[in-house]
Amino acid sequence: MQGMIKTMNLCNAPELKALLARHGFRFYKSKGQNFLIASWVPEDIAAASGADRTCGVLEIGPGVGPLTCQLAQRAGKVAAVELDRDLFPILAETLADWDNVQVIEGDILKTDIPALVSQHFAGLTPIACANLPYNITSPALAALIEAGCFASITVMIQREAALRVCARPGTADYGAFSVYCQYHTTPELLFEVPPDCFMPAPKVTSAVVRLVPRPRPAEVDDPAHFFKVVKAAFGQRRKTLANALSAVFGDKAAIAAALEACGFPAAIRGERLSIAEFAALSKALRE
Numbered sequence: 327m328q329g330m331i332k333t334m335n336l337c338n339a340p341e342l343k344a345l346l347a348r349h350g351f352r353f354y355k356s357k358g359q360n361f362l363i364a365s366w367v368p369e370d371i372a373a374a375s376g377a378d379r380t381c382g383v384l385e386i387g388p389g390v391g392p393l394t395c396q397l398a399q400r401a402g403k404v405a406a407v408e409l410d411r412d413l414f415p416i417l418a419e420t421l422a423d424w425d426n427v428q429v430i431e432g433d434i435l436k437t438d439i440p441a442l443v444s445q446h447f448a449g450l451t452p453i454a455c456a457n458l459p460y461n462i463t464s465p466a467l468a469a470l471i472e473a474g475c476f477a478s479i480t481v482m483i484q485r486e487a488a489l490r491v492c493a494r495p496g497t498a499d500y501g502a503f504s505v506y507c508q509y510h511t512t513p514e515l516l517f518e519v520p521p522d523c524f525m526p527a528p529k530v531t532s533a534v535v536r537l538v539p540r541p542r543p544a545e546v547d548d549p550a551h552f553f554k555v556v557k558a559a560f561g562q563r564r565k566t567l568a569n570a571l572s573a574v575f576g577d578k579a580a581i582a583a584a585l586e587a588c589g590f591p592a593a594i595r596g597e598r599l600s601i602a603e604f605a606a607l608s609k610a611l612r613e
Contacts, residue, residue: 336392337365364523372396375455375480382447386456391420398424405446439473454479479537488533502560511537545605552608559596567596584610
């Protein structure tokens with residue numbers, strides 16, 4: 327699978343700085359680049375992913391490759407999608423000993439993920455594992471979920487975003503993205519990663535979450551309408567659910583009747599509703 331494992335410690339700050347300087351690399355805030363300098367982090371993320379020789383792993387934004395190397399030790403194959411061409415010479419050096427890794431130039435938000443998985447992971451169980459760039463967290467996570475081809479998705483994101491993904495009804499972090507993620511997957515917050523584990527250090531704490539796809543909730547009979555209701559419910563968080571829905575659906579009397587039919591108080595707010603309750607409301611609004 328690999329030759330001699332490199333002695334370079336990609337999470338050692340002085341060695342990392344020397345590597346970047348040797349290649350004339352410069353950080354760009356607009357690219358959301360924060361490189362790991364704590365070796366336990368990529369080790370624990372790779373372990374949490376559950377990758378083994380039966381798996382093909384899609385990684386997004388490998389950086390200089392510390393997580394890539396950990397995944398390569400475990401997985402049958404790793405396909406790492408990287409947008410920044412300046413990192414390619416660095417990755418060519420840091421991943422030289424791994425013949426089961428392929429770095430692919432591209433923007434994950436413009437990539438046909440199912441086609442990529444089909445091309446690179448024949449005979450393997452596809453999973454996704456990444457230290458996601460902060461500036462594309464929500465769309466990248468949505469793209470991985472929508473691809474519908476991963477047995478699991480394990481990512482490091484901002485703690486704030488991780489709390490939203492895993493939030494329960496009635497909590498401050500619960501919103502439309504919480505419902506979306508929990509409709510499609512069962513998410514779990516695994517552990518947090520402090521800012522001093524990165525270079526440059528971000529101003530926020532990060533967290534690792536694992537999302538395991540689940541069947542579509544049986545109570546949802548019209549997904550398009552369900553998500554229209556969810557989006558409307560959280561579109562104006564300071565308003566009651568009735569007022570928020572009226573901005574989209576218009577008929578206040580019908581909305582009031584639907585809320586009553588579901589047994590919801592007239593002044594209830596959208597963040598109180600579970601997926602099952604949103605499904606019931608969606609159905610009532612269509613009757």
